[in-house]
Amino acid sequence: MIDLAFVRANLAAVEEKLRARGMDPAAALGDFAVIDRERRNAITEVETLKAKRNKLTEEIARLRKSGADATAQTEETRSLKADVEALEARAAESDQRLQTILQSIPNLPQDDVPVGADEHGNREEKTWGTKPSFSFEPKAHWEIGEALNILDFNRAAKISGSRFVVHYGAGARLERALANFMLDLHTREHGYTEVLPPYMVNSRSLFGTGQLPKFAEDLFHCDDKGAYVPGELQEGDHWLIPTAEVPVTNLLRDETVDESQLSISLCAYTPCFRSEAGSYGKDVRGMIRQHQFQKVELVKFTTPDKSQQEHEALTRHAESVLEHLGLPYRRMLLCTGDMGFASSKTYDLEVWLPGQGLYREISSCSNFTDFQARRANIRFRPAGAKKSEYVHTLNGSGLAVGRTYLAILENYQQADGSVRVPEVLIPYMNGQTVISRQERF
């Protein structure tokens, strides 16, 4: 959520930023100025009346105490009741309208984010590695995996449906090896603390990171008490996490930390569950787009003055995974039109997939500034200051394990259909250097 006072004071700038995001400012902001005025007027009126009422009740208390008659005051207060209620309703309504507007406004892009309508406006910042050359026609990962009997899409469809996969034997171990390698790298060399959070969260958490209320249809809701009502934050309901960002960022929800504790760097390996509503027919083959995939997520809480450099650092931490694995990639700076709702600046890392001859997103590293912190009420107390401020939150995939897995299949495939194990993973694979065709059970 962006700051109400900021919108009020910088309306033109906000409109400009929304336009850069490809939104119609008029539609997004509605009658912001009018509603804001209305709301403040209503609040002033109701508070004036309440102040009057409170004075009267105090007087009643004083009169009663001294044994005097307070009937007149009691009657007068009683007569105010209807007016107070009516004004309160009016104030609540305009406040609700304003909140609805504010909650639906995305974070504002930073000034160095290129303006663009969609992914074509993204800017390639760098490339790393050498694309492998093959003496044969490189295959897509689903062909490789099924031929090796390490991936099974058919049985996954049988037991769960489309957009699921089953891993067998060395394939299952490769997934596990990747997760362990990534966690070890981030905890040992990059200073992150490992967290194992719940895979189900409540509505408040999803509101805090920005998935609710706008993006409910992307999530799996598993309320045991009935259907989710869009736009309504119910307590005690459960959702499957779409990313570890949600539980991990919300760890500090409604908390105030000392500045000396920042930055806090956490990483978590979790499954992620996404409904993929709206992507029908897209990436139906293989394991690019699944309802469930595993991911190692990096999350940082920091101060406003350090968030830019932390964003660069976090992105480097994600990149170093790809570099250790020897997977060619490029870094894209997302343009205004392609960024996520809560982000102020996002780098996507795209890995080279020779089997398909293209780059695919494997990590997304964003600086959310105070956008999530305001929604989730996460603050810090600056050293020596009385007043607390909102922290800045950041996160990035480090990396999406499923996509790393398929990138390895495609980049490390050999003429005989086997797949070499990247050097750094060999210890995690019990010394196994090649994944060859295995028996299917």
Add this chain to the structure above:
RNA sequence: GGAGAGGUGGCAGAGCCCGGUUGAAUGCACCUGACUCGAAAUCAGACAUAGUCGCAAGGCUAUCGGGGGUUCGAAUCCCUCCCUCUCCGCCA
């Protein structure tokens, strides 16, 4: 699933039975000042959050888990939901 206890400020913890200057005692932490070369200790003071009015000084309003009710007035009484803890049952 059954029974009971409880949710109060950054933290701990009074107040609730018997509704009224209680935004809330007390302790700790944090901040400022004094003492000190400096620190510790000690003393004094300040110290919730949000909204809103105001150039400002400073007011005002709301908030004691969420929502609703009773009342002139609710942290305190009633209803309801959520959460935590203890015991029992079941279970990885």
